[in-house]
């Protein structure tokens with residue numbers, strides 16, 4: 001049976017979907033810059049409380065619900081720019097991600113197209129719950145069959161904050177029981193489909209994790225070198241450096257090739273999620289034919305006039321990068337060479353972006369020799385890469401300074417492998 005066609009064709013029953021659709025971010029303040037900045041009207045979750053004091057659905061919005069696109073804290077504004085550029089509606093950067101509004105097709109599309117998203121949550125229901133008996137009763141009224149399948153196992157993760165119900169375990173158990181008794185779906189700790197229930201300020205929000213495995217797993221990077229960068233972070237740092245696919249990119253310490261492969265995919269217009277599976281494929285709202293059509297629309301047929309270059313002194317890293325690029329389908333757009341940073345020369349053609357995350361102090365190798373390495377990198381770029389911009393990701397401002405490069409005020413910082421790393425970037429070098 002083709003599931004969920006009504007969600008895609010528009011023949012949709014508004015009254016059947018959201019018990020209470022979520023209209024705004026919860027208690028978080030909106031953050032961001034440029035077009036993504038937006039004030040959240042006073043009180044966040046409390047804004048709902050007046051309308052949510054009864055068991056009845058107070059706000060039904062048909063195909064439209066809130067979609068929360070999770071990203072690495074620190075990169076919300078950059079993700080928000082990407083979300084807006086991809087045409088999602090009502091994008092607002094909040095702590096931990098970006099909210100948009102849409103239906104299931106937008107949920108699929110966010111998973112398929114957004115390079116900076118870690119995970120996509122469909123916020124399908126919300127209700128006030130002041131005590132466990134009320135939670136039990138209202139959880140049973142959620143129209144689970146509209147998005148969960150009785151034959152697919154599900155798991156529930158719960159959290160409680162600033163609420164009369166404070167026991168996450170009891171919350172999860174009540175919701176699991178509602179799902180099994182009302183829908184018949186089995187509960188399993190290993191289930192690929194997960195429901196996230198959050199009670200904040202007595203407001204219970206039910207979300208479906210539409211992604212499953214974290215979206216940085218694109219599905220084609222099987223080989224990783226030491227300290228690999230997540231694809232999602234690489235994509236957002238490229239964007240923050242102004243990369244839009246129309247200039248060459250060089251990573252002189254490329255490891256497993258993350259920056260270079262991301263840049264080549266962006267230039268070729270390939271969807272990041274084109275080869276992987278998602279949890280939403282196991283939901284009742286899924287429509288296989290519509291999804292296949294959406295997925296097949298990827299690739300803008302662009303044939304970039306330039307290549308994307310990686311080098312590393314480690315031959316094993318170069319072999320991995322080449323294999324990863326091959327699997328990603330961008331081997332023809334990339335060039336990986338084994339040599340030290342001191343032997344780096346700019347490729348022929350117009351200048352573009354050098355982006356690099358050299359070894360970090362606390363992660364691989366000792367700190368002292370790193371000052372010499374960063375110094376050599378800076379010297380090479382300053383003497384040979386006139387007209388190129390530089391983006392450098394590191395955990396120590398003093399290491400960035402050791403390059404001697406004319407960095408602008410620091411860019412975004414994120415937690416990466418237990419370290420706080422910051423992007424330092426320059427304008428075109430003199």
Ligand SMILES: C[S@@+](CC[C@H](N)C(=O)[O-])C[C@H]1O[C@@H](n2cnc3c(N)ncnc32)[C@H](O)[C@@H]1O
Pocket residue numbers: 225226227228229230252253254255256257258259311312313314317339340341342357358359360373
């Ligand atoms: C933090 S890793 C880069 C990880 C990479 N961004 C990825 O996603 O896999 C740093 C890389 O710098 C390389 N490296 C260290 N010293 C180098 C040098 N003098 N010349 C070129 N590469 C060097 C290491 O071999 C390592 O692959």
